[in-house]
Each structure stands twice: as structure tokens, then as C-alpha cells.
Amino acid sequence: MRLNTNETDRPAGGEAPPRNFLITKLEDMVAWGRKNSLWPLNFGLSCCYIEMAASITSRHDIARFGSEVLRSSPREADLMIVAGTVFVKVAPMVKRVYEQMMAPKWVISMGSCANSGGMYDIYSVVQGVDSILPVDVYVPGCPPRPEALTEGLILLQKRIAAERKPLTWITGEAEARGKELPVMREQKGWRKEATTLREPDEA
Amino acid sequence: MSIAAASNILEDLASRFGEGAVTPEPTLDSVPTFWTPKENVLEVLEFLKTGVEGPYRMLYDLTAIDERTRRKRQDQPGSDFTVVYHLLSFDRNEDLRIKVALKGESPSIPSATGVWSSANWYERELWDMFGVRADGHPNLRRILMPQSWEGHPLRKDHPARRTEMERYTLPLEKEVREETALRFVPREWGIYRTEGNGTEFMFLNMGPHHPGTHGIFRIILELDGEEIVNAFPDIGYHHRGAEKMGERQTWHTYIPYTDRIDYLAGPLNNFPYVLAVERLAGIEVPERARVARVMFAELFRIASHLVWYGTFAQDLGQLTPVFLTFNDRERAYSIIEAVSGFRMHPAWFRIGGVQSDLPKGWEKLVKDFIEYLPPRLMEYEKLVMDNAIVKARTRGIGTLTLDQAIDWGVTGPNLRACGIEWDFRKKRPYSGYDRFEFDIPTAGEGDSYARALVRVEEMRQSLRIIEQCLDNMPSGPYKSDHPLATPPRKERTMRDMETLIAILSVLGPVVPAGEAAVGTEAAKGNNTYYLVSDGDASSYRTRIRTPSFPHLQALPLMCKGFEIADHIAIMGSIDFVMGDVDR
């Protein structure tokens, strides 16, 4: 998508529309821009963060999806990847950091711990980050492989592309959400029907 | 560990404190264990630290057991709570356990902070987790749980599951309250100093969310300009209740939880745990499993050190190395995944062996890796260790002397950087480490650069070990035939009824009553699991002595007098993981 409003490029006569012109609605373009430049907050809680780091570094390279600009300050980020366990002691801080992010903002809950407490049904662990903040995409796994996080990111991007949030909070609810995301378990039902599994005995 | 030495220390103690002042207790791990009354304990500790030949210079661990519901301990003095001091002597290469019996609902012990600096955090943990007060402690406040917490989680009457408790919510008032409670008030940390000369210090809060702290860790720096006058680490943000979890999971199903302690090197946590259970149960592990375990553990040591290498360089301002080392780590993972089917937390170790045999074709993967890595390490050496800026920023920065390191309970590469060759793989060989040829790198300076240097060389030594595993992998079974090995080998279940019952039972094995501790050399330092079995399907008390806990405690000592930027370099050089600190 390239915008060209340069007068001199217009063909002589001024009648035919310029060839490099793109007509779109402003909000569509904004959605496209938001989708392709998600800036994640550099924010790790626990083991899952290491796999998040693996997604960012060479082999998995999240830059392919426009999401490599890791920000350490919540004010510059618009995507919070809750990577790890949400501990009771840290939950107020997670909430605070989330609140410091500017709208529009999105949340990916990465890993079983952030999704539901995972294997830690224990006194010091909040049973899922959605007890304290809204979550857009849940990525299962303990920890999810980098590929899984990437899939989660793509799902979120699809959603953002379809979502029409107002340009500023002055004109409407900044937290307006798009339509519900599909449940992947239903879409991937075919996996349950697999009858031949790869032999684990061979490397 | 020689029995002669044990009786020897008993004689020393008896002649100093009189017959009957200390009572020996036989344990399954043959660590000499003595009971002593609370009134005597400080003198006994002091004497053991300074008064005996081959002194016990390190307070290796300090913890407690809630004995109120324990059944099988007829041979021990009665108590409601038992405080356990675990001491270590480098000269003797021997451990010693001192136990103190306490009665009542609000027990207390005299604080040992005057004897060992490292007792400080351990005693705070004792208070936080068990409600055992340390009288005379300079700053006895909760360490792992939030200050607003009610109850002491490791007491038997404290709920274990979150789902048994009230659902966690965070209304605005509560959020504000918790945030306000985090405000640093010097007085609450035992600082009453007011400078007479008009100097005012500034307190700078760093963390818990900060890219330089390697996880959720908070530290408050007391500054005089740029210079750090003092530092106050605040931990517990990553407390995942792993020890309490051990009392609920069966012996077998606890293995995955150990993976997640030092989450960069799972199998190095599995190791002391399975070894301790095997000690309790009396299981001999077959040769192939022993060597396979060593190979797996060393691969993870490399993977862990690679993460450290990259992030350490990043802390110093180099952005490239982390991309390179993470790539190498992926290559290590391709072996790990082929062997165990998992990347980060393989839980591949089992009580009595490993989960599965090595897959066909593993040799090629390992061979490729040990050929691939050394040239890369050479390259990083040029990139990082030879770099003038790296040297300028780490040499002479954050220096620990050997005496300080021992006093603060520092182990692993951080201790070896102070010039002592102390490595459990050599000193107390487990799983057949004594049959491998490898060196223990040490350095003398004790500064950040020395710590880094030791780790870099350790990766090469690990490669040597892996190569020997590759060349000499024994054949034979990968799991013991012992009836308590879990889950039993398939072939056995086909032949004998007992084992079939064991495999069908959800509980897994019942481990005989007793106590045992096994320590191993993990990536960050000495890691020990101290297990108490009451003859049940799960442990009665699981104590995890992790290396990073005391390392972080020594952080203020290391950064006093340096500047904020140095502090980042020092933190990077210690190589800690919050899971390993808070458990």
C-alpha cells in the first residue's frame, strides 16, 4: 500500500485518476497499521518468558510478523504478552503495568499458568491472568513453543485487522472489542482423529 | 563421608558441651545429624564454625519441618517444629545437620545472623513460611509472601490449593493498598541512620518489572549521587509454592515441578530430586541411565550458560550475542527434543532411571552439536570476553573475596571465580561423574569478569563430558528393576503381578520413611533436595536448597561502592533465575 498525493505525478490533462492512488477508509488503514506493528511489552514473569525470548531471537524471529519492537516501557507498547505465572505478590504490579499502556492495547496470555494457573493450583498463584485483566488470545502450552506463540500473534493480528476501534478515546470507547475469536480446539478437531502417530523411537 | 569423621565430631561436641548436650540421629543419607537444645544452639554453631579442626565454614541451608502431623519418628525427640541447620565443611568435604526441637504454636530460636551473614534471609524465610521467630534478627519481616499475607504457608494447617481459598480478585482499593504497601520506607528495613554532615541519600526503586533484573525481582538502591551506598533486594514475586507442592504431589508426579525451579536447566533440578528419592528407596540406577542422565544434564548446563552468555553481553550493551547464543541453544534443543519430546521442561528423569531409551540416531545429533559449538564459542570469546568495553565494565567490578563468598553461602561458578575448586561433580561424584575426564575451571579475582570466564570455560568442559558419553554409552536397561522405580518397565509389568499393580495404582510408589538430602552441581551452583518421607505416597516435607537464593542475598555486598551501571553488570554476572530464588 503506497500513498501518492504528489501533484507532479498526475497525468497531463488532470482528468484520469492517478495510478498510484489508493482509496480506503481511514479506519481501515489504521487497523491495517495496528495489525502489522504490534509492539510487545518486554515483560516476563516466569519460564514462559524464555520461550517468548526464543520467539524474538534468530530462529523464530517474530520480526517476520512486524512485532519485534520490544518496549520496556509500558507507555510505548500496545501488546502485553503475559508470559508466565501470575503470582499473588506480583498481580497488582501486572495490573498497574497494563493500566500504564496506552489504548488501544491487547493482551496475549501465554502458557497454562497465565491461562488458568496451570499446574500451579497453589496458594501463591492467581488462577489465570483473566482474573485481573481482559485477555484477547490464550496460547496453551507449558511453555508454549515459539511456533505456538507466533500462531497466537497471527490470530490476534487477524482480529485487529477486523476490529474497528475509534481513532481516539474522545470519539468513543477505546476498549471496544471486536467480535469473539474462534475456539481453536473446534477448528483443530481433526487432530483428535489422527490414528498414526510419529514413532518417538527415532531421532 | 566417613563414619570416623562423624564420630569424631560427636566427640568434639561432647567434650566441649558435655555428654548428652548433643544427641546423634541416624539418617538414610549418612549426613551426621545431631539434636541440640535451643539454649545451646548458637554456641554449638559458633564452635562448629570456628572451634573444630576442619571447620564448617558455610551455612549451607537453614529450614524447618512442621512435625505436628508426622507419625514415624519415634527415634527422635518430640517437637512441634524442628529447625534444621545444614552446615558444610570444605576442608572435610562433609556436611553436618544440627536440629533443634521447638514446642508450641509460636516457637522461636536465637538468630544466627551473628555467626553467618547468610542466616539473615533464611531466618526471614523461616518466619514467613513457618512462623518460627528468630530472636535478635535485625529485620525480621516476610520475605517470600506479601507483607499483607495471613498465616504461614508451610505449616500443615495452611491451605495448599488456591482453589480452596477465596478467589483472587483485584478491586481498585486493594490495588492501591498493595501498591502503597510497596513504597520503600527505610525505617521498615531497619535503616534509622540520619547523616549528621548534611548528606542525604536517594532511594531508587528498580523492578519488579525492569529489563535488567532478569525476571521479577525488585531492588532498592540507596544512592549518593551515582554511587551505591547500600542495596535492599526485595524478593518473593516469583514464589510458586514448590515446597508445599511436594507435600501434595506423589513422589513421581513431583518431577515436573522440579523442572520449573531453575527453569533454564530443568534436568539439573530433576537430578538431586530423583537421587534423593532413590536414596530413600534404596534404588540402584542402571549404567545406561546414569550416563544418559549425565549427558542430558550437561546439555542443559550448556543451554543455561548460553542464555546467560547472551543476556550478560546484552546487559553490557552488546545486542548481537544474544541472537547468536539463542540460536545455538535451539541446536541443543533439537537434541533434547529428539530425546525427550520436549524443549524446556522435559521431565525426562524418572525415579530409578529415565523416561525412555535414547532414540535411534541420537549419536549423530550429539556428534554434530559437539563439532558445531566449539568454533562458535571461540567466536563469542572474541566478541564478548576479549572486548575492551566488556573488560572495562567487569574487571574489578563486584568483587567477592573467598571468605565473603563462603560466609554468604555462595556456590557454583560464582564461588569458583573466587579461587576455590569446589564442584560436587568432582568432590562428591554422583551418577558416575568420577569416571569422566574434565577440569574444573577456577579464577582468582572474584570479580564479574572472573565469574563470566569460569562459565565460558565450563561450557567447553561440558562438551568434553558429552563427548565421553557419546563414545562410551553403555548398553542395557534405561530403568531400574527395583519395584519402586516409577513407572515400572513395560517388560516387567508383563511378568509380575506386583509391578502391574504399581503401574495401575494412581498413587505411585510408597517410599519408606526416613530423611535424605542429596546435593548436585547445578548450572548456578549447589542444589540440594532434602526430603522427609513419612512412609507415604508423597513426601512429608520437601526442602529445596537452591544456589540463587544466597547469591542474591550477597548482591548488596557486591555492589556497594559501585555505580548504577555497574550494578547491572554485576547482576548479569551472577547468573540467577528468579524461579531458583523464590521457588
Ligand code: SF4
Ligand atoms: S505455563 Fe509452564 S512454562 Fe509457562 S510459566 Fe507456567 S510453569 Fe512455566
